[in-house]
Amino acid sequence: MAVTLKAAKREDLTKSATKQIRTNGDVPSVVYGKEEDSKAIFVNSTELVKTVRDEGRNAIISLDIEGEKPVDVMLHEYQTEPLKDEVIHADFYIVNMKQEMDVTVSLNLDGEPVGVKDGGVLQQPMYELQVRAKPADIPEVISVDVNKLEIGDTITVADLPKADLYEINEDEDTTVATVVPPDTVEDLEGEESDEGAEPELVGAEEDEGKSE
Incomplete structure (x- = not known):
């Protein structure tokens, strides 16, 4: 069973807005798939790190985007800030559970x-x-x-x-x-x-x- 991770859309994509998201303890992210348009979102940094630590790098995540139907994703890649060891960006890939x-x-x-x-x-x-x-x-x-x-x-x-x-x-x-x-x-x-x-x-x- 997939673990749930809550997310919200990013409407303002300016640098100042992105910086504020990180200041609030969230991670600017992108979710995309083969037949899906990419969406700018953000997730809670603590919850993301906890999910990866507890479930593993290849865990199936039910991404619950506010106002939308949850989608099954995997964490494709993420970027960290070396000095603070903080996640500063994440990419989620929408998966087809029936496809290898x-x-x-x-x-x-x-x-x-x-x-x-x-x-x-x-x-x-x-x-x-x-x-x-x-x-x-x-x-x-x-x-x-x-x-x-x-x-x-x-x-x-x-x-x-x-x-x-x-x-x-x-x-x-x-x-x-x-x-x-x-x-x-x-x-x-x-x-x-x-x-x-x-x-x-x-x-x-x-x-x-x-x-x-």
Whole structure:
């Protein structure tokens, strides 16, 4: 069941009016869809943050715009003010509950690998996955058990749990977790530091000699 978030229309789109909306503790926003005209609205900042925190980034929200019939939406993107860490703008996308859509879902590694207990290091190259599903079937997170991973073992996209309600749109050979020996990590760090070093100028000494 979708969580409800109240909204109101923005009639005055001037900068001063937008600033006043933020001063009042609200977030200037836009709601739009494939077959819908975009509408300028605003929502309460506290309620928006609470909804995303409690329901997740891909939650279905029943946007209750004052004077209109509620519509099912997802938070498409939002902007924050870094210094104050406040949401200053949000985009809501109207969804068709019967139609599949592509979204990004967090990938979580559960457990402590055997290889880590033996001195290895767990690496996670991917933290998010592209998933296709109907809005109501989008998972909040996809988890994979890594307890049995030994040093040298790897989990790829093909090894992730299969589900009937969604499809993972990633290359099956892509690594999502691996346990590597400690010396491998040190080698990689060494390579990174070498890459960051300033390159030697070939022929610099010759040029200096000629200038003298």
